[in-house]
Amino acid sequence: MAKYKMHILVCGGTGCKSSNSPQIIENFKKQLEEKNLSNDVQVIKTGCFGFCEQGPIVKIMPDNTFYTRVKPEDVERIINEHIIKGRKVPDLLYTNPENKEHVSDSKHMDFYKKQIRIALRNCGFIDPENIDECISRGGYEALGKCLSEMTPEQVIAEMKASGLRGRGGAGFPTGLKWELCAKNKADQKYVICNADEGDPGAFMDRSILEGDPNSIIEAMAICGYAIGATKGLIYIRAEYPLAIDRLKIAISQAREYGLLGTDILGSGFDFDIELRYGAGAFVCGEETALIHSMEGMRGEPTLKPPFPAVSGYMGKPSNVNNVETFANVPVIITKGAQWFSSIGTEKSKGTKVFALAGQINNVGLIEVPMGITLREIIYEIGGGIKGGRKFKAVQTGGPSGGCLTEKHLDTPIDYESLMAAGSMMGSGGMVVMDETSCMVAIAKFYLEFTCEESCGKCTPCRVGNKRMCEILDKITKGNGTMKDIEDLRNLAAVIKDTALCGLGQTSPNPVLSTMDNFMDEYIEHVQDKKCRAGVCKSLMSYVIDKEACIGCGKCAKGCPADAISKTDYIAPGHKLPSMVIDSEKCIKCGACISGCKFGAISVK
Amino acid sequence: MTKVKSLAELKAMREKLQNSLDVREKSENPDSLVQVKVAMATCGIAAGAKQVMEHMMEKAEALKIPCVFTQTGCMGYCHAEPTIEVKVPGRDPLVFGHVDNNRADEILTKYVQNNELVEGIIPVNYATIDK
DSSP, rough: OOOOOOEEEEOOHHHHHHHTHHHHHHHHHHHHTTTTTTEEEEEEOOOSSSSGOSSSSSEEEEEEEESOOGGGGGGHHHHIIIIHHEEEEEOGBBBBBTTOOOOOOOGGGEEEEEEOTTTTTTTTTTTTTTTHHHHTTTHHHHHHHHHHHHHHHHHHHHHHTTTTTTTTTTTOOOHHHHHHHHSSSSSSOOOEEEEEEOSSTOOOOHHHHHHHHHHHHHHHHHHHHHTTTEEEEEEEEEOHHHHHHHHHHHHHHHHHHTTSSSSSSGOOBBBBBEEEOOOGGGGGGSHHHHHHHHSSOOOOOSSSSOOOTTOOOSSSSSEEEEEEHHHHHHHHHHHOOOHTTTTSSSSSSSEEEEEESSSSOOOOOEEEETBEEEIIIIIIIIISSSOOOOEEEEEGGGOOEEEEEGGGTTTSSHHHHHHHHHHHOOEEEEEETTSSSSSHHHHHHHHHHHHHOSOOOOIIIIIHHHHHHHHHHHHHHHHHOHHHHHHHHHHHHHHHOOSSSSSHTTTTTHHHHHHHHHHHHHHHHHOOOTTTTTTOOOOOEEEEEETOOOOOOOOHHTTOOOOOOEOOOOTTSSSSSEEEEEEOOOOOOHHHHOOSOOOOOEEE | OOOOSSSSHHHHHHHHHHHHHHHHHHHHHGSEEEEEEOOOHHHHHHHHHHHHHHHHHHHHHTTOOOEEEEOOOOSOOOOOOSSSEEEEETTEEEOOOOOOOOOOHHHHIIHHOOOOOOOTTEEOOOOTOOO
């Protein structure tokens, strides 16, 4: 085998892939070939590095150089300068936004400084389509350890001691879940991996599957051994084609090595995994709905109990865990529960992966220890708010979560503290908002999502959310009354109490938390008919300053609604009468503002 | 592919495969390893730096010295190519000139392993902008 002196790691995650990273890889391979360097330099397509804001990312080892926003045409320069002559290409390095200095390695970037990568340990480091790279990082050894040195009871005890909790949202203790399923006797049990990541803005599960699919396969086999199941199923949405491809490759490679199949590692334990595709319905992330969808029925939730641990897929005991939860399992087995539980807070152990999005400088995927504060995430890792604007709120937990504000910035994040602050961990989407976001419109956005995704089985969710959404729409259009705000609260309480599944019960959360934290904005919309963020179009009016208007009439010519006309007033120093906008006719398109050269038109 | 039949076999496989990821593993923590920088500008390459680097990498592996090898640009010692800079953790970096295979071996066995000085040291007598 050739001994490569240099490795070029190119991000092959969905984000970088769509900004042309396959072309970058191809250019590297072709040009290295041409320059007779392909025996010295290896090009590896990896999973996501997390710093999606700066993608496509190319990392050169052993110099540990981190190139950002690389374009296919930059490849030639990187080869000529860096690979051949050992000189870094400065303009492709990351620039520290504060002092404008180039930073060449990821260790010195604020984005990576506070991160601890457990679930993402191999993402951006190995080639996810080559099981050998995973094995050389200790992959499948946790499974080997379980099979040859531990009893199923010991595996469960270790999981319980680790304090790992479900990373899909609710935070149920994983070890306990396994124990409940292990206790039920049956001729067949199932291990199910929930890869139906549905929260808007969350993409950690996809990135793990794309970057390190073998870790999930290994963890599912460990779970199978612990609970006494020989079959594993991964429920993944068809909208994740790259993750599906890489899982398929990983499964077939694991089978070839005998790490899936019969008599795994000579232990007598059998386990195999199949994929099941979902159509991308939010409700199918709920475990009972997910199981029904896998059985070929409508993806609708059913009442618990019976829990899947008693009667799940095909009526057999089943254990459902989320992708990120599984990704933690092999590390816990290898490094021990004690090590894992030393990270995090009292009740929330380990790390959490967050998808950082919204009005923030460093958009991307981060893995941080539980107990970190929002301030650290937003201002240190995230690099602060875009354009130096003011922070307003951060939405966590997706459509089931809520908004946290300035006063929560220093709260250590864990399952309990987020719950206490009126939000939740959820799957880890984190949308940062600044003063240009209208909180009523945000609440409406999430409710629209819930209305769209409601399976329709129970009335509170199907009808209740629809009504709430209508009221919010009314408020954003300036027709709301104080009674509407009261109605929202009542409806929310009823839906919370009576909806069938977890998704329905949590769907009013975005409304409740914005009402708790931003009541003044609701009241402003209702009483003053004003949207301070300037988002709700119906509440804005375009006004011409009659003193500044020179009466050129350009705005009137550009107005598609014929809403602008001449007045009788001629401002001092001007020759023509100034213009005026008829707010009844105005459609708020903004064409007049962009046309006015004298800054006479403004939005109020 | 042959099947892996036991945990021991899996571990043996990892040992064998680990080598191929070495470059990546090591560069995450270069400060705790012996860092060798090989001047690889045109003149260095012409003087045989590439071949010496290859030889040295093999030798370091055989001696089980954890090293990270990087190529750098011209160091300016045109009279003494190939030149390499060796930084052993806890010691100041040293530059060696006229490095051929024999001298490379010497550097590894004498200087790196036993802290004995060997022929070919180029005294560094310039200031850098960092200090």
